[in-house]
Amino acid sequence: MSKISKKVAGLTLAGAVAISSLALAPKKEEVEAQDKKKQPTNVIMMVMDGTSSTATTLSRWYKGGNLAMDQMMAGGVRTYSAESAITDSAPAGTALATGHKSDDKYIGILPSVVTSPGLEQVSEKDAQRPVANVLEGAKQQGKATGLIATSEIQHATPADFSAHTTHRSNYGDIAEQQVYQNIDVVLGGGKESLSPGTGKNARKDGEDLLQQLERKKYDFVENRDELLNTKSNKIWGSFAPGALAYDMDRATTKPSEPTLADMTGKAIDTLKKDKDGFFLFVEGSKPDWAAHANDPVGMISDVLAFDAAVKKAVDFAKKDGNTMVIAVADHGNSGLSIGSQNTNSTYPHTPVSAYIDPLKKAKMTVEGALSQLKPDKSNLKEVAALYGLDDLTAEEERKLMESKNLGLEMAHMLANRANLGITSTGHTGEDVFLYSYGPERLFGLVENTDLPKKMAKFMGFDLGQLTNKLYANAKEGFEKKGYTTRIDTTDANNPVFVAEKGNQKVELPANKNIVKVSGVANELTGINVYNGKDFYVSESVFKLVK
Known part of the structure; x- marks a missing residue:
């Protein structure tokens, strides 16, 4: 799309929204407050996974009143991936987190296949290269960071904001990277992936990440009461082996679990203590799962739960005055429609109650x-x-x-x-709504890759420069310094990059922020990522060696 046509499309959609939603628009003084930027900056990025606009409309009718998201309506988002008009959650999240379209199942890495019109090809050398995300950028700025999901925290979209791997099912690698990212607040499901065991997603590498969390001085909490009562600035909440319950079911099936609003409120209260500001990612994961199951009740249940979390975020942003809040779906799902073959001839007078x-x-x-x-x-x-x-x-x-x-x-x-x-049990390719609030908020019809670029600019960094800083090719970097290099895969579950020169030996274990120089361990500013062919490491590694 040309710049002119994109601008026209954006103005048309934004104008339509403005005309139809005057009653839902923020007050004049709130809009003026949103245009003022001061330091420190905060960003709250919120994703309702797999939520078509019809699911949002249906949820509003079900509730019987406006949604918190309505006051933030700003435009639309194009969701296609590098290879398809209909995206999987993994490349959709990669786009939202890094500013790069990617391929099916890829988490936080560049695509191998680019067929969607208008996108630049990726060189064979750069295919599957890790690219920095906005959470990593916030960390580099000294900000506190948080990650929340109602699925396993290792699931595709939260993984995109915290990890880099060639397949979304690599929960072991994702969990390890998340722990070694040193995120301040992590809340959701997925406890099974933190320890060795017999379960499907239990660790295969022998490492007990629960012990690592204890060493890193996290307060590890496992229920709502523990979460709400902790005073720690470092919290890891694992409330289920896998995913959390649907909001509607919680009271009956999992009464000890926190709601998404509980987790969002607690994370904000914890992260806001940081004088440099914070970045928080929040996902309502299970509207997507309900859509895959064609369950309209499940969709409504967790769209409304997500909306309650949005209210927590916006209420804080209104008081703070310098917090950018973005809420969006990553893609559609199920082809849900209000109206069916039943209403072909009766829709003009079929009431909402039907x-x-x-x-x-x-x-x-x-x-x-x-x-x-x-x-x-x-x-x-x-x-x-x-x-x-x-x-x-x-x-x-x-x-x-x-x-x-x-x-x-x-x-x-x-x-x-x-x-x-309902037309499908799979994803769908329509544009989704964009909701935004706060300084420098986005309007109009935008690409999903525009959102992280806007967040990064607001927080004061460039994602491209950050990628070069955090994910340099280890082989190239060390061989320029005269080292011989190899990848030690003796233990397939624990690959290590090894560089040697004279008496000096450098070891970089995959998925950790650690380098060993002649046996002495040092912490790095980023994690080591192995994509199956190349190791990528923080450029700070090269400053530690001669």
Whole structure:
């Protein structure tokens, strides 16, 4: 898109939003306050994963009032990846965190394949090179940093803001990098990936990261009360082996877990103590999971939970006066529509209640309701009723009893009752809404890669320069100094870059911020990343050796 057409598109969308949402716009004095920038600067970046605009609209109708996000409406975001019109969460998060489009499954690295129109090709040499993210930039500025998700904290989007790997499923590498990044506040699920064990995502490298967190003097908390009561400035909260519960289900299934708003409020209260300011990333992870499951109740549950967290952020930003808040979806999911084949001829006079009342009957999401199902399905009718499917017909009951995917069958049944259309159990490629508040806020139709560049500029650094500082090619750097180099993969789970010259031996273990020079360990300003072919290290390494 040319600069002129992009500008026109942005003005058109922003203008439409302004005209249709005057009642939701910030007051004049709030807008004026947003234009003033002073030091220190704070940024709160918030992502509701896999949330199409229809899910937001449906959530507003369900709530019966405005969302906190409504007052921040600023435009739209294009979400395509380097190789596809429909993005996976990993490259979407990479774009939002680093300013670079990337490929399917890639976390915080440059793409190998670039086919989307208008994008520059990446050289073979630079393919899969780590690129710095805004959280790392904030750290380099001396700011406090935080990372929050309702999924495993190692899941794709929080990983994009804290790690670099060639595949989003590399939870072991991601968890290790996150620990050695020295992030001040980390809250979410994913405890399983911190220690060795027998679980799917348990550590394979033998390292117990819980011991490392203790050495790093984190207060490790595992429930809501512990989180809210800690006074520590370094908090690591692991509230589940995997993901946290849906907000609607929590009271029944996981009452000890904090809400997303709880975690966001606590993180802000902790990070704001830093005199240099802070950067906080917050993800409402499970609207995406609900969309994959075609569960409109789950989508609503966690869109509203996300919106409550947004209110925490904006309330702080209004008082602080120098905090940039951005809220956005990383991509769409499911093709949800308000209206279906049921309403082809009746939509002009079908009331809101025809869409909302059937959903209001649900007391739990599909996931929550199925957690109550007995192995023999003897309580199937009661479980269906928990999900709002009361008064089952004989045909509906037969379908549920015979279904090989009971959750999806229940979700489609409720969607049909609520006159909702759903086209996919996968992601979708439409533009998503942009919400922003605070100084230098973004407006109009923008690329997802524009957001981190704006955040970086507001915090006072350049992402390209930061990449060169944090992720230099180790082989090239050491060989220029006359070293011989090799990658020691004797232990496949713990690769080490080794450089030798005379009596001096330099060792750089993957995923850590550590270098050993002739056996003496030193901490680095960044982590060591191995992408399977090359090691990338902080340029500060080269200042430690002759």
